[in-house]
């Protein structure tokens with residue numbers, strides 16, 4: 009069976025975990041956590057990062073930092089993972105779902121302004137498949153209406169956006185706040201794991217406090233204060249050193265991992281680009297491709313179902329992705345559903361192909377041939 013995903017290990021993960029254990033300090037914010045923080049800040053230009061136990065956690069921190077209150081409205085794409093909305097629902101926000109582009113699952117920037125009211129507080133953008141949303145337009149809308157921009161960059165490590173003046177910025181470094189995932193299905197993994205990126209300095213001090221159960225312990229450790237106490241809300245958002253040690257082994261190899269993944273992506277693209285039965289991912293000029301996933305968009309639900317079946321008969325596991333959140337059981341219990349046809353289109357027609365570091369060229373050829381056979 010060719011699986012859909014297979015977590016890749018660099019070989020150093022257990023060695024670094026042993027090192028972390030040997031230091032005698034295995035709770036959070038130790039040597040490995042700080043190595044990871046410095047790496048991300050230096051390589052991608054995030055102003056400040058904090059590792060978290062998941063991307064969901066990082067998004068919850070965003071909701072607290074953005075001071076989301078009961079009744080505030082948050083604009084979120086419907087074609088995304090539950091957490092992009094759930095983190096704000098936990099602050100009692102009202103989620104206003106936005107549609108995707110017809111040819112790209114990212115939020116359609118032309119449809120955002122119609123959704124803005126005087127209660128709108130933030131826009132959550134999701135860089136689907138690690139391909140950038142149109143951040144310049146989103147920042148313009150946000151500035152005009154005084155909104156906070158939160159990037160759900162769960163899939164977007166090592167991907168960039170280029171502004172009209174040529175400035176290139178890493179995804180997750182553009183909005184006020186960003187959230188990444190190191191879940192085992194992502195490019196860089198630690199089993200479960202995530203990261204908050206803070207690009208607006210106003211939020212930095214408070215983020216450290218929320219991260220450490222509402223205490224100013226981070227300041228205490230740096231010697232900035234001589235005792236620490238309870239000063240704000242928060243939770244235990246920081247991962248243990250065991251997780252950070254694992255992550256460090258991945259980060260040391262990030263360039264190799266990314267090079268390999270891009271080669272796999274390009275091989276799919278070349279092998280499938282002439283097939284007229286489906287369309288391939290659109291990568292706008294302003295976006296880079298971090299090879300997080302390879303998907304095709306079938307003509308309709310039945311042709312997708314058939315293709316999944318045919319691949320399965322050949323021991324290949326291809327999977328569809330999100331169910332539109334605006335039609336979910338949880339959301340429709342409390343809200344009237346609106347029509348978001350593009351989101352529904354991706355729900356029904358998008359199909360993800362096996363994608364992982366160790367996917368062999370021969371296996372990939374087999375997948376491509378079977379798809380092209382029909």
Ligand SMILES: *Cc1c(COP(=O)(O)O)cnc(C)c1O
Pocket residue numbers: 061062063064065088089091092134160162163188189190191200201202
């Ligand atoms: C994976 C993912 C998440 C959740 O990440 P966790 O680390 O599992 O919490 C959130 N949003 C998007 C878009 C994702 O792909």
